[in-house]
Amino acid sequence: MKLLVCVKQVPDMESRFKPNGQGTWFEEADLAWRMNEYDEYAVEQAVQLREQLGDAAELTVLSIGPDRVVEAIKKALAMGCDKAVHVVDDAVAGKDPWQIAAIITAHAKGVGYDLIFTGMQSQDRGSAQVGGTVAEELGYACATTLVGFTYDNGTITAKRELEGGIKGVARLATPALVTCQLGLNTPRYPTLPNIMKAKKKEILSIPVADLLTVDPLAVTASFHPPAKKGCGVILEGDVGPMVDQLLGILKEKTAVLR
Structure with a gap:
């Protein structure tokens, strides 16, 4: 059985972000990078099924991006993946979800995977469209937002989290694609022996031009920090004078008490 798990490398969400010089995305220099959190659940579930x-x-494991994404790939290999595909693309930030899905689809069609795992969404863009689009393009059955997964003789039982906290159960026959989220499992921590073993595992590099011939969208300057707002006013002193001061501010700044 051929299994594929797709991962994305994203900035640590605790980083300080600022627009790049073109105003099209954030400045990537000096950021700390990590595997997308939702993809960690996908890797763990894929490894459990592999076991x-x-x-x-x-x-x-497959990842798209510049050379730095190899670090995320190595983590997935250390968690238990057998081999990896790195789609080399320095301009991945300029591609929309359909183009990302088209790259994954082009690779998957050539291999014929039985089951594909992805994260529910990425932490930096949050479109939640890539997994479902890949399934549509491949003609695979698809279940999203998984919080439960079992596999038995070609049949997947997927517990999904729906709106309002409702849990729905779907059964799918392979080939299929599932997207994973928080609550599905607890991702394992790569041990030192497995990290050392991962260094010997195969990482196949494929230029993105071999899988996608459509140019990235022309992104105009749209990425900017939120507009600065005025600071609040702190009132100090006795209660009586502060009440009068507050009423004066309300009359001046709003329609209250007019």
């Missing part, structure tokens, strides 16, 4: 199936399965 369940044993030698009958092979698990590949």
